Amino acid sequence: MSAVSPCGVRLAGTGSAVPPRVLHNRDLERMMDTTDEWITQRTGIRERRICDPRTEGTFTLGRDALARALDEAGMKGSDLDLIICGTCTPEMACPSNACRIAAALDATPAAAFDLTAACCGFVYSLNVGESLIRSGRFRSVGVIGVDAMSTAIDYDDRSVSILFGDAAGAAVLVRDDDPGKGCIYQRMHADGRGWASLYIPRREQEVPADDRENPIRLGCLRMNGREVFKFAVNRFRETVEDALAGTGLSVDDVAQFVCHQSNLRIIEAARERIGIPSEKMPVNIDRFGNSSAGSAGLLLDQLRKDGKCGAGDTVVVVAFGGGMTWASSVWRL
Ligand code: UT7
Numbered sequence: 001m002s003a004v005s006p007c008g009v010r011l012a013g014t015g016s017a018v019p020p021r022v023l024h025n026r027d028l029e030r031m032m033d034t035t036d037e038w039i040t041q042r043t044g045i046r047e048r049r050i051c052d053p054r055t056e057g058t059f060t061l062g063r064d065a066l067a068r069a070l071d072e073a074g075m076k077g078s079d080l081d082l083i084i085c086g087t088c089t090p091e092m093a094c095p096s097n098a099c100r101i102a103a104a105l106d107a108t109p110a111a112a113f114d115l116t117a118a119c120c121g122f123v124y125s126l127n128v129g130e131s132l133i134r135s136g137r138f139r140s141v142g143v144i145g146v147d148a149m150s151t152a153i154d155y156d157d158r159s160v161s162i163l164f165g166d167a168a169g170a171a172v173l174v175r176d177d178d179p180g181k182g183c184i185y186q187r188m189h190a191d192g193r194g195w196a197s198l199y200i201p202r203r204e205q206e207v208p209a210d211d212r213e214n215p216i217r218l219g220c221l222r223m224n225g226r227e228v229f230k231f232a233v234n235r236f237r238e239t240v241e242d243a244l245a246g247t248g249l250s251v252d253d254v255a256q257f258v259c260h261q262s263n264l265r266i267i268e269a270a271r272e273r274i275g276i277p278s279e280k281m282p283v284n285i286d287r288f289g290n291s292s293a294g295s296a297g298l299l300l301d302q303l304r305k306d307g308k309c310g311a312g313d314t315v316v317v318v319a320f321g322g323g324m325t326w327a328s329s330v331w332r333l
Helices: 025-031 036-043 058-073 097-104 118-134 192-197 225-247 264-274 292-305
Strands: 008-017 022-024 047-049 082-086 111-115 140-148 166-176 182-190 256-259 314-321 325-332
Touching: 008 058, 008 118, 008 182, 008 292, 022 025, 025 036, 036 264, 047 166, 058 082, 058 097, 058 140, 058 166, 058 292, 082 097, 082 118, 097 111, 097 140, 111 118, 118 140, 118 166, 118 182, 118 292, 118 314, 118 325, 140 292, 166 292, 182 225, 192 225, 225 264, 225 314, 225 325, 256 264, 256 292, 292 314
Parallel strands: 082 111, 082 140, 256 314
Antiparallel strands: 008 166, 022 047, 140 166, 182 325, 314 325
16 A cells, blocks of 8 residues: 555454463472562562473464454454564564464465564554554554563572563554544653663673673573662653543543553552552453563453453553663554
């Protein structure tokens, strides 16, 4: 397509996938110096899902999540003309997970690329896919947020390893002739000056001098938890408030605020400051931990499947994470 015409973007289906293996806090107690009580009180997490590295990873999780979203939309892979996979833990640097997922779902020759925005992977992918449809260049886009943080975790580092789990969430976006349909507002931001608060080094020289006193394991996530916590509480509140101001919506107008599941204390702190009732800001972090790019898409799919939001409802999706990045996406379903 070359002509740009005003159009809307409909969310035609969502899907998700998690590995079957459950890692309970009690399992972590046997692996490191921690307790179920400490983890539950500080993070709200009781268990998380972990890939079997021999058979599972972000390719399989992302593929399964998108296949389910296509099923719900009543579409096939061959109906897509673009696949965007938001992930910071792809199995390979080349090819992208998106290319392998496109091949597995018979979407060839749809365009396909991965997008790196850490925990914002799903929201960034949703916003980029939505914008490309509105540009008139694409008609149907499959977007995925997926991470297998278990593949980038040093299980000797108790301050990091207890937080993360593996999951994928996906959505199928299609062009709609009604310009008021679908995504009504979106924002994406980054501040790379804070990158060293959350990063996965591949070379020792990338590790800042003040982080070298801690043991270095290349390929494993390094996190300044307190810095990320402060960043997240403030940015989360500002991002939600900006989405409400930008759309003219009040908290009452929104059916669900779908938030990246970072830490229960972060979510609760921001929710209370904004004044959102708890039933409008649901959590699943107790069962799935922080699944990085997988978390917002997983929660959105669960809420739709549970009937907590549906046709005609407004949902606000927000995330923040490594980069540092933060983003929002407001949808009229
Ligand atoms: O999606 C974005 C990704 N990241 C995040 O959202 C992370 C945001 N940050 C956090 O969630 C929190 O900072 C953590 C959960 C990572 C840590 O909680 P905290 O309340 O900030 O703990 P802390 O790092 O200030 O550590 C407090 C104490 C320390 O002991 P001392 O120095 O007071 O004796 C730690 O050594 O807790 C200790 N500690 C632990 N104890 C038992 C740290 N990790 C553990 C653990 N079990 N797993």
